[in-house]
């Protein structure tokens with residue numbers, strides 16, 4: 175079956191998801207966004223573009239990614255069957271590559287020879303650098319100084335792939351500031367540069383285009399769930415949300431179904447040290463409507479409009495906003511957004527690792543945590559699918575640092591888990 | 602779309618441009634970030650610029666200024682760290698207003714307007730004596746309410762065009778401006794640059810003048826009398842920002858720089 179990109183009822187012609195989204199950018203960029211919108215509309219139905227994307231997704235990325243029944247995790251939760259959609263199996267280690275390859279192909283089609291990208295955890299940077307190497311494009315990646323520290327391995331991978339990594343020290347020196355810097359570069363070099371945006375954020379058409387490219391996750395899920403369970407839609411889907419691209423990729427193919435056919439869709443936001451602590455990145459739970467990076471969305475900002483620095487243990491969720499389509503889902507109830515703390519994510523990371531032999535990314539661990547809580551409340555004939563957005567290789571050094579802070583004398587590995595979880599795993 | 606009955610602010614701005622024109626000059630529009638270098642030090646710096654200005658532009662410091670280069674971005678960070686935020690900025694403008702009759706325009710990104718609430722923001726700006734708003738991340742077709750609310754409160758609005766703007770965009774933006782039209786001289790962010798960057802400006806201005814019912818000012822990259830003179834040859838107004846922040850940061854004589862750039866604004 176040849177690849178087709180889905181068509182959704184949102185956004186409207188002005189790039190709005192309800193009141194969210196839009197194009198709040200310097201006028202310099204408007205013509206480039208128009209040009210991108212036109213080029214994408216043509217590519218979206220062009221068999222040559224779709225054929226090449228399909229070939230790369232299969233042969234280069236390794237799609238389809240598996241749908242794996244996590245038996246021991248299911249037993250542990252004692253409720254619904256928990257499946258993992260294995261985006262961690264993708265080449266380069268996360269869902270980010272789906273979108274990057276597609277955008278890089280579009281860049282080639284538009285005759286651009288230079289691409290830029292922003293990155294938090296480094297996964298989008300690595301994916302952009304990879305696509306650039308594959309397609310012979312020059313690549314500059316903006317990354318916050320704090321994330322460069324947390325994700326040293328990914329920084330080296332990008333350099334090895336031939337990308338230039340530019341350190342950003344302004345503001346909080348994380349993803350938000352790397353995005354500012356990438357947009358400023360684009361404003362300056364817009365005539366010959368393609369901006370590969372890494373999530374469902376930014377000015378129209380990015381949130382719609384990135385969603386379409388990531389929808390391959392949810393579309394595959396329908397086929398796989400049908401084969402394993404005899405019906406295309408699971409009862410619930412859980413995915414972590416930073417900007418929200420992996421979540422939208424698995425939600426959107428189900429989100430516009432009539433309510434009675436729609437799975438429970440749950441996005442987990444990074445609650446950091448707790449939504450009440452002020453140190454978190456939970457934009458729906460702890461934010462208010464505002465404008466950042468060209469779009470209106472739920473946003474961590476104070477009552478005079480200054481962006482409040484976010485915090486998360488995971489660099490990829492450390493973003494003060496959430497994509498406009500998620501904002502619409504949150505408002506209409508098409509999906510729910512729940513906060514998961516740093517500590518809960520760290521526990522879930524270890525839990526999945528011990529029970530299934532899969533080390534998830536810290537981002538994905540947020541989703542794992544809530545999926546287990548949710549499955550507990552469901553019946554054994556029901557299913558919960560977790561989008562396992564990426565693997566934990568990039569996080570191992572940071573997790574080691576965090577756990578040794580928790581346990582400075584370096585006890586046996588069995589004592590890394592928090593005491594409550596430890597007793598459950600070995601019960 | 603926009604209410605075009607001239608507002609109090611628009612009338613004051615247009616009079617300032619007209620005055621400069623009769624003196625054979627382009628209007629000189631220096632920019633300073635509110636609360637820079639400190640909330641206490643800002644009034645004196647602004648007074649220095651005002652003494653030479655036809656119109657003063659005051660920037661509301663913002664945490665994520667997408668249209669600005671490193672100089673204004675750092676000035677914003679410093680002002681914010683010193684406690685100057687949106688409401689404080691308007692209070693600083695009110696202080697200036699008590700001491701001058703010259704028009705003052707406020708440059709702000711849209712998020713502070715939304716956070717305070719568009720109606721409340723306009724009310725506060727009007728009360729502070731602001732004459733107009735410059736909105737660098739608001740293309741006029743994105744929000745049809747802001748310009749109307751501004752007009753209701755007597756404020757003029759200024760939107761921007763850039764060298765990348767297509768003729769259709771130039772027409773749309775020019776027609777939406779009630780204060781003056783702001784033409785960005787370069788494809789890029791604010792900041793002083795090496796070399797003269799006037800290349801695309803004359804053609805852009807010729808196009809803009811076909812549609813604009815307001816004066817056209819040029820900014821971004823103007824840093825001294827020589828670059829000001831080039832711009833003054835084609836534009837109704839000359840905006841200079843980063844050069845003053847750099848001068849203030851380096852302890853240079855801002856008064857002398859402003860005098861020299863203003864002298865450069867002759868035709």
Ligand SMILES: Cc1ncc(COP(=O)(O)O)c(C=O)c1O
Pocket residue numbers: 268269294295296297298372373374414415416417418419420421489490491535537538563564565
């Ligand atoms: C593994 C992984 N999951 C999730 C994310 C968050 O991105 P998004 O919210 O766009 O899915 C990232 C971002 O770097 C990531 O690396």
